[in-house]
Amino acid sequence: MTLTHLKRAVLKLGFWLMVITLVVYATFPFYYAVVTSLKPSSEMFKVGYWIDSVDWSNYVAVLSQKAFVQSIANSVIVALSVVAIALLLGLTAAYALGRVRFKGRTRVMMLVLGVSMFPQVAVLSGLFEVIRVLDLYNSPGGLILSYTIFTLPFTVWVLTTFMRQLPDELEEAAIMDGASPWVTLTKVFMPLLWPAMATTGLLAFIAAWNEFLFALTFTLTDSERTVPVAIALISGGSQYELPWGPIMAASVIVTVPLVILVLIFQRRIVSGLTAGAVKG
Amino acid sequence: MASVQLERVSKRFGSTHVIDEVSLSIDHGEFVVFVGPSGCGKSTLLRLIAGLESISDGDLMIGDKRVNELSPQERGVGMVFQSYALYPHMSVYENMAFGLKLGKASSESVAERVKETARILQLEALLERKPKALSGGQRQRVAMGRAIAREPDILLFDEPLSNLDASLRVQMRNEIARLHGRLGSTIVYVTHDQVEAMTLADKIVVLNKGHIEQVGSPRTLYERPASKFVASFIGSPSMNFLEGTCRSTDARETRVELKALGEVVLPYGVDSNAVGSPITLGIRPEHLTPVQATGSDAFEVINVEYLGNECCVYVDSDAEQFLTCRVEADTSIARNDTVSLRIDTAQAHLFDEHGQALVRAQDSA
Amino acid sequence: MTVHETTTATAGPKKARQDARGTKVRRRRVRAAWLFLTPMLVVLALVAGWPLLRTIWFSFTDASLSQMGSANFIGVENYLVYDEGWYGLLADPLWWQSVWNTLFFTVISVGLETVLGVIVALVLNAKFRGRMVVRAAMLIPWAIPTIVSAKMWAWMLNDQFGILNHMLMGLGIISAPLAWTADADLSMWAVIIVDVWKATPFVALLVLAALQMLPSDCYEAARVDGISPVRVFFKVTLPLIAPALMVAVIFRALDALRVFDVIYVLTSNASSTMTMSIYARQQLVEFQDVGYGSAASTLLFLIIALFTIVYLYLGRRQLGGEQ
Numbered sequence: 017m018t019l020t021h022l023k024r025a026v027l028k029l030g031f032w033l034m035v036i037t038l039v040v041y042a043t044f045p046f047y048y049a050v051v052t053s054l055k056p057s058s059e060m061f062k063v064g065y066w067i068d069s070v071d072w073s074n075y076v077a078v079l080s081q082k083a084f085v086q087s088i089a090n091s092v093i094v095a096l097s098v099v100a101i102a103l104l105l106g107l108t109a110a111y112a113l114g115r116v117r118f119k120g121r122t123r124v125m126m127l128v129l130g131v132s133m134f135p136q137v138a139v140l141s142g143l144f145e146v147i148r149v150l151d152l153y154n155s156p157g158g159l160i161l162s163y164t165i166f167t168l169p170f171t172v173w174v175l176t177t178f179m180r181q182l183p184d185e186l187e188e189a190a191i192m193d194g195a196s197p198w199v200t201l202t203k204v205f206m207p208l209l210w211p212a213m214a215t216t217g218l219l220a221f222i223a224a225w226n227e228f229l230f231a232l233t234f235t236l237t238d239s240e241r242t243v244p245v246a247i248a249l250i251s252g253g254s255q256y257e258l259p260w261g262p263i264m265a266a267s268v269i270v271t272v273p274l275v276i277l278v279l280i281f282q283r284r285i286v287s288g289l290t291a292g293a294v295k296g
Numbered sequence: 297m298a299s300v301q302l303e304r305v306s307k308r309f310g311s312t313h314v315i316d317e318v319s320l321s322i323d324h325g326e327f328v329v330f331v332g333p334s335g336c337g338k339s340t341l342l343r344l345i346a347g348l349e350s351i352s353d354g355d356l357m358i359g360d361k362r363v364n365e366l367s368p369q370e371r372g373v374g375m376v377f378q379s380y381a382l383y384p385h386m387s388v389y390e391n392m393a394f395g396l397k398l399g400k401a402s403s404e405s406v407a408e409r410v411k412e413t414a415r416i417l418q419l420e421a422l423l424e425r426k427p428k429a430l431s432g433g434q435r436q437r438v439a440m441g442r443a444i445a446r447e448p449d450i451l452l453f454d455e456p457l458s459n460l461d462a463s464l465r466v467q468m469r470n471e472i473a474r475l476h477g478r479l480g481s482t483i484v485y486v487t488h489d490q491v492e493a494m495t496l497a498d499k500i501v502v503l504n505k506g507h508i509e510q511v512g513s514p515r516t517l518y519e520r521p522a523s524k525f526v527a528s529f530i531g532s533p534s535m536n537f538l539e540g541t542c543r544s545t546d547a548r549e550t551r552v553e554l555k556a557l558g559e560v561v562l563p564y565g566v567d568s569n570a571v572g573s574p575i576t577l578g579i580r581p582e583h584l585t586p587v588q589a590t591g592s593d594a595f596e597v598i599n600v601e602y603l604g605n606e607c608c609v610y611v612d613s614d615a616e617q618f619l620t621c622r623v624e625a626d627t628s629i630a631r632n633d634t635v636s637l638r639i640d641t642a643q644a645h646l647f648d649e650h651g652q653a654l655v656r657a658q659d660s661a
Numbered sequence: 662m663t664v665h666e667t668t669t670a671t672a673g674p675k676k677a678r679q680d681a682r683g684t685k686v687r688r689r690r691v692r693a694a695w696l697f698l699t700p701m702l703v704v705l706a707l708v709a710g711w712p713l714l715r716t717i718w719f720s721f722t723d724a725s726l727s728q729m730g731s732a733n734f735i736g737v738e739n740y741l742v743y744d745e746g747w748y749g750l751l752a753d754p755l756w757w758q759s760v761w762n763t764l765f766f767t768v769i770s771v772g773l774e775t776v777l778g779v780i781v782a783l784v785l786n787a788k789f790r791g792r793m794v795v796r797a798a799m800l801i802p803w804a805i806p807t808i809v810s811a812k813m814w815a816w817m818l819n820d821q822f823g824i825l826n827h828m829l830m831g832l833g834i835i836s837a838p839l840a841w842t843a844d845a846d847l848s849m850w851a852v853i854i855v856d857v858w859k860a861t862p863f864v865a866l867l868v869l870a871a872l873q874m875l876p877s878d879c880y881e882a883a884r885v886d887g888i889s890p891v892r893v894f895f896k897v898t899l900p901l902i903a904p905a906l907m908v909a910v911i912f913r914a915l916d917a918l919r920v921f922d923v924i925y926v927l928t929s930n931a932s933s934t935m936t937m938s939i940y941a942r943q944q945l946v947e948f949q950d951v952g953y954g955s956a957a958s959t960l961l962f963l964i965i966a967l968f969t970i971v972y973l974y975l976g977r978r979q980l981g982g983e984q
Contacts, residue, residue, distance in 0.1 A: 034784055035789070046805060111694075128701075131705055138959065139713050140946075144729075145729050228806075244807075248808050270809060271806065278801070
């Protein structure tokens with residue numbers, strides 16, 4: 017009796033140790049970034065695990081740089097535009113793929129899936145040319161266009177799974193009421209798909225906000241950069257003197273909104289991720 | 297005029313015939329019920345009329361116009377769905393107004409039509425509610441309201457009461473009957489419930505495996521079923537069937553030898569070709585009376601169900617199924633009694649070995 | 662994804678219901694479907710289809726970044742040419758090293774992420790107080806931009822002032838600080854550490870979703886039979902979550918094969934961590950050699966396409982076996 021109790025207690029202890037390890041492992045790097053960002057530069061190179069004193073000078077240093085603030089604005093503009101475009105095109109495409117049976121539907125689905133597997137580098141030179149021809153080089157427009165390559169297939173795929181879950185009879189009722197496909201989509205389905213659109217939009221936003229390769233390649237000047245590029249390119253006197261305080265401050269600034277969004281919408285995000293991967 | 301004509305209408309999905317050359321005519325203002333077991337094609341037939349499915353072969357006429365190619369709205373049909381399919385994000389008013397607005401009616405006439413419809417269906421107090429906030433019966437009425445708001449010539453109902461509980465079902469059945477009287481429009485109604493079919497229909501269409509078994513008034517179907525299938529499908533409890541052989545028939549009477557009950561004489565004649573061949577005798581429970589046994593032809597009573605207004609007596613016969621009798625509620629027969637059975641021979645039906653009814657001589661004359 | 666396609670294709674009368682040819686409604690719907698698809702198809706053609714074709718074309722030319730329009734066709738010279746010795750991509754030891762690095766990175770990091778992801782998912786699937794908090798914590802690495810996580814880890818892995826060296830020295834595991842990102846023997850492992858940290862939650866969430874859909878009756882049966890939990894995991898749980906796990910592995914592997922951000926930030930263009938994407942971009946943008954870089958891009962595309970086709974083939978066969 018006592019032996020099984022002991023065994024159970026040990027197991028329970030082990031389990032909780034594991035849980036704590038997981039939480040620390042997952043959150044420590046971010047926590048440590050916060051700790052670092054709040055240190056004055058004089059203490060930067062003393063390793064410390066706790067926030068001893070709060071010093072905002074790193075944040076002041078970062079936010080007083082016009083280019084960094086501009087890059088935040090660029091990121092917001094790019095990410096929001098990408099979300100809007102992906103949702104608009106994704107929703108119409110998802111209606112077609114999710115609710116209408118027609119010849120070639122499977123082929124279109126495979127095509128969309130195929131594009132989502134494209135390595136970005138594989139289209140880099142061709143896309144570079146397209147962007148230059150359209151005169152979108154070094155502008156948010158070029159990034160908005162190029163980001164559809166990874167947001168659109170994903171959006172289409174997830175919205176299609178959600179679209180398929182809507183009952184057939186609802187659409188038939190709309191047909192009986194004389195609604196055209198466009199009216200059915202905008203007046204009947206769209207209001208019902210808001211949760212799905214919020215999820216997909218959020219995932220597309222995060223993907224666009226985090227993108228690096230295109231942003232690095234298709235922009236040239238500080239004023240057109242997005243946040244990831246701006247952070248990657250923060251540099252000091254030499255490679256060995258990186259200004260870690262401001263870098264961490266900038267990292268925290270661009271991450272906090274995302275972390276808050278993710279924590280608020282965690283249920284949605286999980287369902288969106290699994291809809292895109294498991295069911296898709 | 298909104299009569300409906302189906303002329304050799306077929307529907308195929310790939311190589312399966314869901315509807316096989318069905319011909320049917322529905323008069324203006326008639327209440328027609330399609331009934332049959334699941335998978336018989338009754339819903340598909342309704343959807344063909346609605347325009348939700350395309351017709352593979354044959355002609356569908358509404359009035360004197362061929363409508364095979366027309367959209368539901370051009371056909372002038374309204375439909376009530378099994379799941380109601382109300383637009384969840386719209387209020388009751390918006391649900392009913394949606395089709396009217398799409399029909400480009402002016403906003404005053406939309407408001408007027410919706411109000412009028414709401415009055416007919418007693419939905420006036422609920423117009424601002426969302427479907428979520430309605431009871432099952434209220435949702436049902438909204439679904440009907442949405443279908444009739446555009447004043448279609450033909451109303452289609454696809455198992456509209458199957459999601460309601462029993463007491464509400466009776467109430468809604470009466471409301472539908474009243475609505476039909478009031479609107480006078482043609483109604484085509486699909487159900488698998490033969491009680492709904494019997495109580496609502498002017499004309500019942502019994503479907504089986506994609507073809508029509510019988511068309512007729514509820515009384516005709518009950519009293520003169522054209523086949524064993526119809527006979528067993530209509531009526532509850534189901535008709536009893538007894539195997540036997542036809543011994544002789546003339547203008548006035550028919551002698552049959554039943555395996556379980558011996559010789560029975562029916563007071564009508566049938567086609568003389570039946571003589572000598574195996575037949576099935578069908579008898580409804582109310583026409584089969586058990587009496588306390590006297591002779592050797594006694595059967596054991598398996599169970600007696602007391603239903604308040606009547607009793608069902610189940611009798612173990614030598615037939616593959618036990619026999620059901622309907623008797624007065626105050627019957628003295630109890631379980632394990634031995635009884636002999638009396639057949640009300642005038643009410644007995646005869647079916648040939650293919651399950652087709654043997655027509656009575658006086659009926660065919 | 663093959664799963665869904667096949668089920669719709671074989672779904673019974675309910676789906677077949679919609680297969681109505683001929684009515685006006687039906688024709689209008691099909692026309693609308695194509696109309697609705699057109700904008701998406703146009704955009705995808707513009708950002709994916711056409712650029713891919715151009716990339717393949719460039720790989721057979723001597724295009725440079727400044728004059729992409731006036732490129733000359735040079736055949737397979739970018740890939741392989743003999744000019745008193747073999748030259749070209751396929752003769753470049755750095756390319757082969759980047760192929761090797763990419764494969765090494767993919768196998769090790771995806772392997773670790775799978776094992777850790779399953780363990781995390783099993784923990785999160787247990788019922789305990791604060792489970793939602795732990796799940797939320799697991800989402801943080803996923804939400805942090807790759808660049809930011811790379812920078813955070815670069816700071817933690819800093820050879821002189823990094824907290825990781827500090828910890829390891831404090832625990833007595835190492836005696837002198839390690840140069841994680843600069844040491845050629847360690848830098849790939851540094852990259853893997855960061856990638857595993859960032860991507861494990863994704864795998865864990867997908868596996869968790871699969872775990873939560875498992876029927877509980879077979880577990881009860883196993884418990885009644887007194888089978889040890891470890892055996893239950895390998896005999897019951899693992900086979901049941903295998904399809905979801907497979908999808909997670911494929912997604913991760915595709916991401917790992919085209920890895921760029923984390924390496925660019927952590928170790929830049931160092932040869933010890935150079936992957937195919939890094940190699941191709943360096944040729945394309947930094948050396949401005951569009952033709953040569955496109956050849957590398959094309960090969961990367963072919964490798965990933967091959968991988969995808971194998972996966973789709975296996976996925977389909979597995980599905981056929983189930984039915």
